[in-house]
Amino acid sequence: MVTKRQATIADVARRAGVSTATAGRVLGGYGYSSGEKRDLVLKAAEDLGYRPNQLARSLITGRTRTIGFVAGDIQSPFFAKILRGVSDVLEPKGFGLLITNSDETVEGEMESIRLLSEKQVDGVILSPCDVEEAAHLRKLVQTTPMVLIDRQVADLDVDSVGVDSVAAAEACVRRLIAEGHRRIGMVAELQFGPWTDIESFVRMVRTNPDGIGAIYPSWQRFMGYVRAHDACDLPLDLSLIARVNSYSTEDTKATVLRLLGHPDGPSVLFTADGLMTEGTMMAIFERGLRIPDDISLVAFDDLDWMSFIGPGIDSIGQPRRKMGEAAARMLIERIGGFDGPPRREKLPVRDNRRGSVCVLATGRD
Amino acid sequence: MVTKRQATIADVARRAGVSTATAGRVLGGYGYSSGEKRDLVLKAAEDLGYRPNQLARSLITGRTRTIGFVAGDIQSPFFAKILRGVSDVLEPKGFGLLITNSDETVEGEMESIRLLSEKQVDGVILSPCDVEEAAHLRKLVQTTPMVLIDRQVADLDVDSVGVDSVAAAEACVRRLIAEGHRRIGMVAELQFGPWTDIESFVRMVRTNPDGIGAIYPSWQRFMGYVRAHDACDLPLDLSLIARVNSYSTEDTKATVLRLLGHPDGPSVLFTADGLMTEGTMMAIFERGLRIPDDISLVAFDDLDWMSFIGPGIDSIGQPRRKMGEAAARMLIERIGGFDGPPRREKLPVRDNRRGSVCVLATGRD
DNA sequence: TTGCGATGTGAGAACGTTACCACATGTTCT
DNA sequence: AGAACATGTGGTAACGTTCTCACATCGCAA
Incomplete structure (x- = not known):
């Protein structure tokens, strides 16, 4: 060499x-x-x-034309697609893209941020793994522009990109109710969050929704689920919630299997994200259930395979690539000196109907 | 701010x-x-x-503790998983990871390399988009350690990581023949490559296999397909090859639909990579065919959904994460001063059997 | 003619580190 | 006792750029 x-x-x-x-x-x-x-x-x-030599140039100009991206896990299609959107905007402008995984732990996130700031990135796009503990993020924004993606953090006034999970979930569950479903199961990882017991969260949603601060997308989707029930006067049955203990397909599968084993089980399952959907699919496959004849399914987050298995799976599609593009664009504006108030961009979701939901009744009763 | x-x-x-x-x-x-x-x-x-300030440190030490990764397209699960393996090895050692997309064009690759070398990366992991035109790569290796992933380049003696596509494909097709299949369709993008007409490539495989230089994985898999036929004395029927014109699912779907429309069509399809598999699935879904009753399927490259749709899809699984880890490890060794001869690491594939292949006959005749 | 801005050039400082050297101490071995 | 060596410290030169000057020259208006 x-x-x-x-x-x-x-x-x-x-x-x-x-x-x-x-x-x-x-x-x-x-x-x-x-x-x-x-x-x-x-x-x-x-x-x-x-x-x-960009190193020497950066040392004196104080700008590296490199931005950092802290993902939960880059191998997940969610982040991979976002990443693609980010790099599509960055590349033509000559920016480099430095990536790290937080693995959804605060320690990982802090380590990532340390690395990125030592390398003097001009800005950071990050999917925060904790919506409350954010001292390290507060410190970072004092020196570096930042854009949050997918999630927001309490008391952190920075640009962010995401979708309106509450509204999308509510619309989705309302539709299920309108189509005659009365026992709607929900599969979500609701372990980490502001509430340890779901009942008190539901109470909060009903009595003081504005008092709910920044919460994870899963909780937001559950909130939409609750609201749809309330709006349609369908009583909540919390035994229909498959509350997964850890963020893994295996655990999801086991939890869903337990839910499906109940005598008076759900007629439809609503999954809160891609990983939940995969675990749910495994459980459905293992029990030999057919979609939609034996059980209906709607998923939050669209995945490649949903369109080409028979029947296709209904899903709420997030514009992941566009989310990445928007985040990158906002960040570059900040780097360029834009100093307006924080923008919270909500992108529209796509309602994919493919036939995985059995229509039990139509029209309004 | x-x-x-x-x-x-x-x-x-x-x-x-x-x-x-x-x-x-x-x-x-x-x-x-x-x-x-x-x-x-x-x-x-x-x-x-x-x-x-790592910038100042790097300027004087001459090492940035950052490596570059040039992927074809980061959003594809293939590269996303590899990337994860790479970053798993890099992160604990304090290395940063700078990523770019080549979009499978030489211009994109050159642009990526320009960016990375101006940012003074200590090494590069790259999935070359052209197996012959590699002047820019030859220039790069004079100054920067490099590891190739998935593909190799003619006359470029550097470390590489991949699988033995020829052997894996041959074993797979031999199995199909052993199970009674006589009309085996193959779906592959064989547009770009050393040969414009398939006949002369087949002739080369039969007469002078050593004369075949570096070729794309798709061609290697096709080579395995040819070899299996020859070894089992099954005559080749090139009308069974769905030769896709561009690397897109839409084109794949159209080409496969055409193949499936033939009167004397295949009893099984063998797809050359993940994207081909998706396009093929779309075609199968559109024609309303059931797997494996109406058509059997084996895929090169395992994808998440193959295990949880009914029936599961048989596949040849590449150890993508391990490939990324191996590439990163080799690169770090080179950066650390290792100066041995180029290593061409071939990782073993996984033979996933899930029931998407109909057994027409057993035993040997 | 003078004044002045636009254009062009080079010397040298600056960016924030590490590398290198000189020069102190001790401490240990002949 | 003197040499040899490990330990500890500070001054200053790198690294390869851009930035800030000072100082030209030119054209043009006053």
């Missing part, structure tokens, strides 16, 4: 017979330069195969 | 009453330092919230 030394501005300047200042101006595209010297410098740079 | 100035080593040194050299030694963990001064410096650093 040969390690040839890269040519520097000084090398180019020497070869072109000009000062490093002049060579710098030509190659960096700033300040004045005459056509004559310009050609000399460009020729010399070409000959030497000169490549600017 | 407040922009507080970060504390520097000079600030810490002043506050601790020592020289910048001493402060640097303590904070950088190199050279000597007494316990007394150490405590002073650490206290001062703590007070000021000192964070080392």
